[in-house]
Amino acid sequence: MPQYTPPLRDMQFVMHEVLHVVDELKMLPAHADIDADTINAVLEEGGKFASQVIAPLNQSGDAEGCVLDKTTHEVKTPAGFKSAYEKYVEGGWPSLSCDPAYGGQGLPHIVNQAFYEMLNSSNQAWTMYPGLSHGAYEALHAHGSDEQKALYLPKLTSGQWTGTMCLTEPHCGTDLGLLRTKAEPQPDGSYKITGAKIFISAGEHDMAENIVHLVLARLPDAPAGSKGISLFVVPKFNVNADGTLGSRNTIYCGGLEHKMGIHGNATAQIVLDGALGTLVGQPNKGLAAMFVMMNAARLGVGMQSLGLTEVAYQNAVAYAKERIQMRALSGPKNPDKPADTIIVHPDVRKMLLTARAYAEGGRALAMWTTLMIDKELSSDDADERADCADLVALITPIVKAFFTDNAWIATSHCMQVFGGHGYIREWGMEQFVRDSRINMIYEGTNTIQSLDLLGRKVLADNGKKLKKFGKLVSDFIEEEGTNEAMQEFINPLADIGDKVTKLTTELGMKAFGNADEVGAAAVDYLRVCGHLVFAYFWARMAKVALEKQVSGDPFYKAKLATARFYYAKLLPETAGLIRTARAGLAPLMEMEEALF
Numbered sequence: 001m002p003q004y005t006p007p008l009r010d011m012q013f014v015m016h017e018v019l020h021v022v023d024e025l026k027m028l029p030a031h032a033d034i035d036a037d038t039i040n041a042v043l044e045e046g047g048k049f050a051s052q053v054i055a056p057l058n059q060s061g062d063a064e065g066c067v068l069d070k071t072t073h074e075v076k077t078p079a080g081f082k083s084a085y086e087k088y089v090e091g092g093w094p095s096l097s098c099d100p101a102y103g104g105q106g107l108p109h110i111v112n113q114a115f116y117e118m119l120n121s122s123n124q125a126w127t128m129y130p131g132l133s134h135g136a137y138e139a140l141h142a143h144g145s146d147e148q149k150a151l152y153l154p155k156l157t158s159g160q161w162t163g164t165m166c167l168t169e170p171h172c173g174t175d176l177g178l179l180r181t182k183a184e185p186q187p188d189g190s191y192k193i194t195g196a197k198i199f200i201s202a203g204e205h206d207m208a209e210n211i212v213h214l215v216l217a218r219l220p221d222a223p224a225g226s227k228g229i230s231l232f233v234v235p236k237f238n239v240n241a242d243g244t245l246g247s248r249n250t251i252y253c254g255g256l257e258h259k260m261g262i263h264g265n266a267t268a269q270i271v272l273d274g275a276l277g278t279l280v281g282q283p284n285k286g287l288a289a290m291f292v293m294m295n296a297a298r299l300g301v302g303m304q305s306l307g308l309t310e311v312a313y314q315n316a317v318a319y320a321k322e323r324i325q326m327r328a329l330s331g332p333k334n335p336d337k338p339a340d341t342i343i344v345h346p347d348v349r350k351m352l353l354t355a356r357a358y359a360e361g362g363r364a365l366a367m368w369t370t371l372m373i374d375k376e377l378s379s380d381d382a383d384e385r386a387d388c389a390d391l392v393a394l395i396t397p398i399v400k401a402f403f404t405d406n407a408w409i410a411t412s413h414c415m416q417v418f419g420g421h422g423y424i425r426e427w428g429m430e431q432f433v434r435d436s437r438i439n440m441i442y443e444g445t446n447t448i449q450s451l452d453l454l455g456r457k458v459l460a461d462n463g464k465k466l467k468k469f470g471k472l473v474s475d476f477i478e479e480e481g482t483n484e485a486m487q488e489f490i491n492p493l494a495d496i497g498d499k500v501t502k503l504t505t506e507l508g509m510k511a512f513g514n515a516d517e518v519g520a521a522a523v524d525y526l527r528v529c530g531h532l533v534f535a536y537f538w539a540r541m542a543k544v545a546l547e548k549q550v551s552g553d554p555f556y557k558a559k560l561a562t563a564r565f566y567y568a569k570l571l572p573e574t575a576g577l578i579r580t581a582r583a584g585l586a587p588l589m590e591m592e593e594a595l596f
Contacts, residue, residue, distance in 0.1 A: 002315045002428035004055045006047025006118045007363075009555060012040060014364050017544050018537075021110055021371055028378040031108050039111055042096070046115040049091060054084050055122035061264030062125065062431050066205070066256055068266075073252035075204040075266045081126055085159075085207040094130055094159030098137060102153040109377070113303065113370040117363070120307025124435050125264030127307075129162055129202045131300050135293035136163025136214055140233065143281040143289040151239055152212055161210040165293050166197040166234075166270055174448055176287065177226040181217040181272065183279075192274040193217050193232055196254070199442065203268025204236075204253035210245060211236040213270070214293060215277060216286055223284065231286030232277035251275040261434030295396055297443045299369070302399035305407030305439045306362045312407075312432045313355035316414035319421075320348055342417070350569065351413035357538075357566040358406040360559075364537040366403075369395050387468060394457050394465040395533070397449035402530030404439040405446060411436045450522035453529065459508050459518070466504065473497050473536050480539075485546050489539040492567055496532050496574055503528065503578055510584065517585050524581035531574050538563045 015021045016036055025031040061078035068075050088094065097112035098104025112134075119127040137156045140148055155161040172178035181195025193215060197203075204211065213234045222228030238246040255269040281289040320343040324334065328344040342348050369392060376388035415422035415429040422429045440446050458466050477494050480486040507525065510517035542563040545556040 001056075001059055001426070002311065002432075003318070004051050004121050004311050005314060006043075006051055006121075007310060007359075008040075008043060008047055010360060010363060011043060011114050011117075011367075013544075013555070013559070014367050014541070015039065015110070015114075017548075018364060018540055019368060019371060021108075021367070024371060025108050025110075025374065028375065029380055030106065030378040031374070034108060039108075042107065042111055043114055043118075045091075046093070047118050049088070049093065050115075050118035050122040053087055054119065054126050057081060057084060057126060057264075058123040059425075059428055059431065061123065062261075062435075063263075063425075065263040066266040068204075068253060068256045073204070073254070075206065075253055075256065075268070077129075077205050077207055077266065078264050081129075081205075081264065082207045084126065085129065088130060089159040094133065095157045098157040099141065099153070102141075102149070103157045108371075108374045110367055110370040110374055113366060116300070116303050117307050117310070117366070120304045121311040122307075123264070124304050124308065125262040127304070128262065128265045129205060129207055130159060132165065132202050132297070133159070133161075133163040133212075135165060135296040135300070136212055138296050139165075139214055139231075139289060139293040140212075140280065142292045143231070144233070145278075145280075148233060148278060148280065151243060152233065152235075155210070155243070156212060160208065161212055161235075162202060162205075162208045163212040163214065164200055164203050165290065165297065166200050166203070166213050166215040167290070167294075168199055169196060170198050174444060176216060176229060177224075179216060179218070179229065181215065183217040183219050183230060183232060183277070184274075185219070186276075189278070191217075191232060191277050191279060193234055193251075193272045193277045194274055195272050197270040197272070199257065200268045200270045201265055201442070203266060203270050205266050209237075210239070213251060214280070214290065215251075215272065216290060217277075219283055226287050228284050229286045230283050231280040231289045233280055234272065234275050234277035238276055249275050259438070261431070261436075261438055294443065298396055298400040298449070299366075301439050301443045302362075302403035303366060305404040305436055306359065306366055308432050308436045308439075309355055309359040309362065309403075309407045309410040312411045312414035312429065313352065313359055315427075315429065316355065316417040317343070317352050319427075320352060320417055323418075325419075348417055351417055353562060353565045354570065355410035355414050357562050357570055358403075358410050360541070360562060361534040361538055361566065362403050362406065364541060365395070365533055366399065368537065369399060390465045390468055394453070394469060397453040397457065398526060398530050398533060400443065401440075401446035401449035401453075401526050402533075404436070405527065405530075407436040408433075408440060446526075447523055450526040451519065453526050454507065454522045455518050458504060459511060463504060463508075466500075469533070470497065470501070473532070476536065476540065480543065483543075486539070486543060489535075489542050489563065489567060492571060493535050493539050496528075496535055496571065499574070499578060500528060500532050503581060506582065514585060516589070520583075520585040520588055521581040524577045528574050528577045528581070531571055534566070535571055538566050 022036050025034045057080045064078040095104045096107050097109045100106040169179050183191040183193045215232045215234045240246045250273040253268045254271040257267040323342050324339040333340045333344045372388040372392050379385050411432040480490050545559040549556040
């Protein structure tokens with residue numbers, strides 16, 4: 001069975017030595033009393049819960065899956081899932097970063113994000129049940145009425161209830177403008193909602209007493225397309241005015257998807273048959289309200305892949321240090337054994353270091369992004385809030401798409417390290433690969449994320465958001481420009497920064513002539529931008545490691561070695577990506593449809 005050790009040392013390095021999060025958070029009124037000891041203690045206990053309570057359920061949950069009773073429409077989760085969730089609630093974990101006004105602990109989001117990385121490493125399928133509740137909480141916190149907040153947020157905060165988002169339908173996929181679910185107004189101000197939703201993660205289960213569904217639907221007079229979508233809160237059990245549970249609502253699970261991975265999570269087909277719901281926010285403005293949850297989910301999916309990258313790496317490196325096979329080409333490295341351990345072979349090291357570089361680079365970016373969210377939400381400086389909001393908007397599609405692409409690469413590499421054993425279920429590696437693959441698809445495919453980045457986040461505002469991140473890069477380059485020890489990182493960082501600027505300008509000019517040029521280049525462009533961002537954070541981590549390597553702590557030596565690997569072996573991928581992005585639309589559209 002795979003093993004998992006929470007990477008607390010690396011988390012502390014990023015938070016306290018690179019990002020100096022305590023100093024940053026103390027500037028925010030809501031977190032003026034935060035300290036490093038509190039953060040470290042919370043994450044140490046969170047790591048114990050992740051590794052000791054839910055990690056042992058990962059393989060068994062995958063093998064058992066969820067079971068639907070088609071008569072009652074109830075779903076039974078794998079053995080141990082419900083008990084683990086009870087421990088999660090008892091430990092107060094759902095409320096970490098929630099508003100104290102609704103029973104939350106009010107801790108910074110960066111603490112919650114680090115905790116969720118460990119949960120995802122341990123058991124992605126289980127983590128999706130409470131994970132989606134956070135998105136529902138955020139959407140209602142931002143757009144719900146006072147009555148809705150009072151009714152739902154305390155129970156979502158405590159974990160007594162869980163939440164979902166019901167977006168897509170069988171015929172529309174990502175194109176939500178095509179959805180048909182109807183909402184009929186009732187005399188008492190409620191709505192009866194009728195329709196069908198698919199691919200609803202954690203849409204039905206036995207882990208909590210109620211499920212709060214956020215549902216997109218159309219009012220009778222709604223305009224066509226995405227401008228005619230409203231958002232409704234539709235609970236599994238209707239809720240009385242005093243917060244107690246009432247009658248069973250007519251929203252139920254009509255079927256479970258039989259999936260390639262995340263078998264322990266109930267991916268439900270949801271049927272609404274005149275289900276009672278209440279409007280969230282303004283009529284026909286539901287998509288904007290739901291984007292609060294969707295953006296949280298996109299960052300959450302990136303965290304899922306970060307977690308899988310880390311746990312796959314840990315198990316692959318442990319195997320590579322023990323498995324003996326063949327001799328090193330330069331001569332025996334373990335002469336007392338019949339063969340050398342496979343970690344001596346260059347390509348095995350390349351696969352391991354690829355996973356490690358993507359995990360550690362992703363962790364730095366994830367923590368920085370969540371720190372920006374904390375500042376966006378809690379700063380008393382309006383300009384700082386606006387700048388942080390722009391940076392989070394820019395980075396969100398990169399976190400979702402770049403992290404999930406990298407996890408697919410990394411988990412595949414780590415499975416490869418095991419050779420034929422990687423293909424065998426008992427080792428657990430093939431589950432990491434299967435689970436990681438869906439992350440590239442849901443919450444908006446990675447192509448959708450790429451179009452969002454290039455079209456909406458970069459070209460739509462003439463590069464305003466991109467320039468804000470670019471200034472962080474250029475300021476760092478200027479600060480370290482005369483530091484001889486940093487030139488191996490600063491020079492390639494400056495080079496990729498210049499290339500992104502030129503590529504962005506070129507693609508913008510092409511898009512004026514034909515908007516399809518954005519679609520032709522977007523996926524390559526996002527990956528180039530992902531490497532720019534990773535290169536920046538790897539340079540920042542290398543700076544700290546260079547300064548502290550004199551301590552003799554092997555942690556810093558390993559960090560420098562990984563940084564050098566990233567710059568030498570992974571960043572150069574951008575050369576080919578830039579070339580293919582510049583190749584443009586013609587090679588893709590030249591062939592007539594009939595010839596396919």
